[in-house]
Amino acid sequence: MAHKYIVLIDSPDKKGLIQEITKILLDFNCNIDKNDEFVDKDNQIFFMRSEISVDNIDIALLKKTLQLALSKESNISIIDKDKKKKILILTTKENHVLGDILLRQYDNDLNINILAVISNRISTKSLAEKFGIKYTHIDTDNISREEHESLMINEIKKYDFDYIILAKYMRILSNNFVEKFQNKIINIHHSFLPAFIGANPYQKAFERGVKIIGATAHFVTKDLDEGPIITQDVQHVSHNYSLEEIKKSGRVIEKNTLNQALDLVVEDKVFIINNKTIVF
Numbered sequence: 001m002a003h004k005y006i007v008l009i010d011s012p013d014k015k016g017l018i019q020e021i022t023k024i025l026l027d028f029n030c031n032i033d034k035n036d037e038f039v040d041k042d043n044q045i046f047f048m049r050s051e052i053s054v055d056n057i058d059i060a061l062l063k064k065t066l067q068l069a070l071s072k073e074s075n076i077s078i079i080d081k082d083k084k085k086k087i088l089i090l091t092t093k094e095n096h097v098l099g100d101i102l103l104r105q106y107d108n109d110l111n112i113n114i115l116a117v118i119s120n121r122i123s124t125k126s127l128a129e130k131f132g133i134k135y136t137h138i139d140t141d142n143i144s145r146e147e148h149e150s151l152m153i154n155e156i157k158k159y160d161f162d163y164i165i166l167a168k169y170m171r172i173l174s175n176n177f178v179e180k181f182q183n184k185i186i187n188i189h190h191s192f193l194p195a196f197i198g199a200n201p202y203q204k205a206f207e208r209g210v211k212i213i214g215a216t217a218h219f220v221t222k223d224l225d226e227g228p229i230i231t232q233d234v235q236h237v238s239h240n241y242s243l244e245e246i247k248k249s250g251r252v253i254e255k256n257t258l259n260q261a262l263d264l265v266v267e268d269k270v271f272i273i274n275n276k277t278i279v280f
Contacts, residue, residue, distance in 0.1 A: 002031070002053040004081035006268045009066070011074035013039050013046040020069055021048065028062050030054045036280040040273060047271050049280045051081065077268075084113040085162045085266045090152075090169035093123040097167040097188060100255045101262070102131045111266050115159045118152065120171060140171075149177050156181070163265065166220070167258075175222040183272055185220035186230070186265065188258040190250050206243045213237055213246055215253040217261030219272065228277045230261040230270055 007025070011017065018037060025032060034051040059078050066076050091098050098117065104110040116134040117124065128135045138151050156164065166187040178185065214234035221227035233253050237246055264270050264279055271278040 002055050003057075004033070005052050005054070005057075005059070006077075006079045006081050007048070007050040007052060007066075008077040008079070008268060008271070009046070009048040009050075009070070009074060010271055010273075011046050011048075011070045013044045017046050017070070018048070021050075021066065024062070024065055024069060025050070025052060028054065028057055028065075030057070030062075038278055038280075040278070043273065045273060047273075047278050047280075049269065049271075079268055082111075084111050086113050086115055086160065087163045087165055088115055088156060088159055088161050089117045089165045089167050091117060091119045091121075091124045091167050092170040093121050094168040094251075095124055095127050096251045097254055097258060098124055099127055100259065101165065101167060102128065102133065104259070104262075106131055110262060112262070115161055118155055120148070120169075145174070149174055153177060153180060165258075165262070168254075172224060173220060178220055178222050183219055186258075186261060187218055187220050187225075187227070188254050188261075189216045189218065189225050190254055203243065206241075206246055209239060211236060211238065213250055213253065215250065215257040217257050219277075221275070226275070228272050228275055230264060230277055230279065231257050233257045233260070 030052040032050055033053055037048040039046050063076055063078055105112055105114055114133050117128040118136045120138060120140045122137050125135045136155055140148050164181055164185045212234045214232060216232045217230045219227040233256055235249055235253055269280045
């Protein structure tokens with residue numbers, strides 16, 4: 001039975017790249033089930049995502065052959081389509097985003113393996129343990145921010161993971177923390193960025209009398225709430241909405257937006273270029 005892989009390529013653009021790549025895949029008896037490509041004309045970078053099926057293949061040799069055919073600056077990944085992504089979840093007090101991810105894993109609706117939940121508060125412990133997920137509480141009381149982050153980093157490094165998901169983890173991460181896990185941290189922010197960055201965006205939105213609220217799933221960088229955006233969603237509101245009604249609507253948007261982002265990331269449909277994403 002044919003096995004399925006995903007081939008990801010970003011490369012300096014040149015004529016004939018698609019033909020060159022697809023010929024190599026054909027030479028390795030690969031069937032291309034689905035193919036997407038895009039050229040960033042400003043940076044002259046070619047992006048390609050191919051889903052392939054093949055009976056038997058030497059993945060290392062295929063990757064080497066592609067690398068030789070393309071430039072040294074090309075990035076090539078070949079990923080087992082069925083392999084689950086390993087994730088860590090960081091939380092603080094709120095359950096709604098965490099619960100949604102836990103339920104999706106439980107229902108096999110998301111191709112992930114949740115390794116652990118790590119939190120600076122105890123509020124989400126009972127929920128995580130109901131799903132049989134390891135829970136680690138690293139308290140912030142009576143220690144400095146630097147000491148707390150050091151404990152967090154040491155705990156995270158115990159795991160072989162693909163991504164860290166900030167499921168309403170309400171602490172600002174230092175540059176040191178972010179740099180250790182570059183392009184590995186995904187956050188759900190409760191506003192339509194770049195509007196209302198930082199804390200209490202619903203309060204700020206309510207005070208401004210906005211007519212649209214939203215949520216943004218993005219990769220975390222050293223610049224607060226300014227990392228590459230994966231997905232965004234919005235909902236219309238009116239002057240009739242109280243602050244609590246805005247927050248309630250926002251929680252639904254947060255779950256949906258992060259769901260969309262996780263689907264894309266887990267299926268290897270997201271490329272990062274500078275401070276933006278290419279999403280297939």
